[in-house]
Amino acid sequence: MPTPFLSSEEYDERAHALYDEGLYDDALALLREGLALYPDAVELHVGVGYARLAREEFAWARRAFEAASVIDPEHEDALAGLGEVLFKFGQADAGLRIFERIIELGYDDDVELMLQIGRALFREGYADRALEFFERAVTHAPDSAEAAACIGYAQHRLDHDDEAMQALRHALALDPEFSEARVYVANLLYDAGDLDAAMAEFEKTTPEDHWDELGIWRLIDLRKSASALADDAPELQPWQARLVELTGEPDPIDDMLDEIEQRMMEQEHGEDASDAQDQLATLGGLLSGLAQQHQDDDAPTESLGSVSSSDVLAPNGLHRVVMRDGSAFEGTWEEIVEALRDARDAGRPLDEYMALEARRHYGATGLRIASHAPEVFLRESANAGLLRIER
Numbered sequence: 001m002p003t004p005f006l007s008s009e010e011y012d013e014r015a016h017a018l019y020d021e022g023l024y025d026d027a028l029a030l031l032r033e034g035l036a037l038y039p040d041a042v043e044l045h046v047g048v049g050y051a052r053l054a055r056e057e058f059a060w061a062r063r064a065f066e067a068a069s070v071i072d073p074e075h076e077d078a079l080a081g082l083g084e085v086l087f088k089f090g091q092a093d094a095g096l097r098i099f100e101r102i103i104e105l106g107y108d109d110d111v112e113l114m115l116q117i118g119r120a121l122f123r124e125g126y127a128d129r130a131l132e133f134f135e136r137a138v139t140h141a142p143d144s145a146e147a148a149a150c151i152g153y154a155q156h157r158l159d160h161d162d163e164a165m166q167a168l169r170h171a172l173a174l175d176p177e178f179s180e181a182r183v184y185v186a187n188l189l190y191d192a193g194d195l196d197a198a199m200a201e202f203e204k205t206t207p208e209d210h211w212d213e214l215g216i217w218r219l220i221d222l223r224k225s226a227s228a229l230a231d232d233a234p235e236l237q238p239w240q241a242r243l244v245e246l247t248g249e250p251d252p253i254d255d256m257l258d259e260i261e262q263r264m265m266e267q268e269h270g271e272d273a274s275d276a277q278d279q280l281a282t283l284g285g286l287l288s289g290l291a292q293q294h295q296d297d298d299a300p301t302e303s304l305g306s307v308s309s310s311d312v313l314a315p316n317g318l319h320r321v322v323m324r325d326g327s328a329f330e331g332t333w334e335e336i337v338e339a340l341r342d343a344r345d346a347g348r349p350l351d352e353y354m355a356l357e358a359r360r361h362y363g364a365t366g367l368r369i370a371s372h373a374p375e376v377f378l379r380e381s382a383n384a385g386l387l388r389i390e391r
Contacts, residue, residue: 008034008041015047024054042071042078049081058088076107084120096129103136111141118150127157145175152184161188179209187351190218191372199226207242214355216243218372320390321378333374350374 006014011034018027028051034044049064062085068078083098099117107113118133131154137147152167165188171181186201202219210216216239223229229236321336322328329336334350341353348356354371369380382389 006034008038008044011038012041012043012047015044015051019047019051019054024051027051028055040071042068042075045071046075046077046081049078049085053081053085058085061085062089074105076102076105076110076113079105080113080117080120083117087120087124092124092126096126099129099133108136109140111137111144111147114140115147115150118154122150122154122157127154130154131158143174145171145178145181148174149178149181149184152181156184156188161192164188179205180211183210183215187215187218195222198222207238210242211246212349212352212355213243213246214351214371216246217355217358318391319378321382322388322390324386333378337374337377 011030015027015030015034018024018030028048031044031047031051034041035048038044045064045068049061049068052058052061052064062082065078065082065085068075069082072078079098079102083095083102086092086095086098099121102108102113102117114133114137118130118137121127121130121133131151134147134150134154137144138151141147148167149171152164152171155161155167156164165185168181168185168188171178172185175181182201183205186198186205189195189198189201198218199222202215202222205215205219207216220236220239223236224231224233227235318330319333319336320328320330329339331339337350337354341348341350345353345356351371354374354377358369358371358377369384370376378387378389381387
């Protein structure tokens with residue numbers, strides 16, 4: 001039942017608090033109640049838009065932002081929300097024009113708004129344009145560790161790793177407790193092959209600082225290598241527990257992998273080489289994202305073998321990879337892994353995808369596949385018998 005003694009501003013504040021807690025349904029219900037009393041309250045329409053956007057109800061979000069923009073055509077939050085939702089409908093040019101309009105209206109000194117727009121562009125793959133908004137945020141908030149780190153993320157996405165490291169180091173100088181930036185620095189050092197420095201940065205983090213599996217797998221691997229730890233070492237248990245939290249409930253593919261693992265364990269002492277290759281063939285199909293039915297244990301298979309150093313760039317500069325199910329992928333190492341990712345797990349960051357597939361393979365076979373770079377990931381997958389690199 002509506003409570004008329006609340007102003008539209010109070011409705012907005014209460015709904016905003018619910019939104020910040022992730023209670024989008026409750027926030028939306030409160031905003032609807034407010035709009036029944038104050039139908040022209042632009043902030044309430046904007047709030048509905050962001051609640052709908054958080055629930056991925058893009059059509060309804062667009063409707064709410066457009067309603068707010070009719071009431072106040074220059075409302076910065078309504079414009080930012082509308083620009084973001086237009087990207088969801090594939091209308092990137094229209095979205096970019098709206099973001100540029102926000103700059104024209106003089107809102108480039110709103111640091112939070114610049115970061116919001118930059119993140120939206122970054123998520124949609126426009127790292128170069130995102131960088132422009134992050135730089136505006138830094139211009140007006142030079143002491144913001146968050147803004148400095150965002151520049152680092154964008155520079156890394158643009159393959160400017162030196163600039164990325166410089167920005168992330170600056171963010172940590174501004175806020176040494178900024179765990180997100182520290183995890184990112186550790187991963188960059190790992191990718192660069194500076195494992196000692198990566199380990200030093202990882203050791204400054206806690207399991208709760210990590211929100212994807214990549215850094216945790218790398219930390220565990222480095223600790224095991226440095227101290228010859230067993231898989232069940234007490235020092236690793238908090239990190240392994242965090243992996244379980246991040247992984248969540250297994251999906252049908254995970255269930256299939258569990259079944260494969262069980263079959264391999266049961267046949268460990270009596271299975272011949274041909275049977276083992278059948279299991280790897282099934283895993284190869286999973287890696288390509290085209291899950292196949294389990295192959296017959298007695299079906300003959302051909303070993304794919306290891307990849308030698310003679311497998312170099314083809315004359316056109318592209319590689320060709322053939323999966324066990326016959327599907328083929330051409331392109332640079334990164335493009336091939338991106339294609340595998342899109343078939344198996346579209347939308348997941350590439351580093352996270354490689355780490356997840358390496359974990360799945362390790363869980364089923366006990367064989368490790370490095371996941372810190374696309375070329376290494378593909379070559380070690382070939383060595384494991386999951387694919388063939390033709391060039």
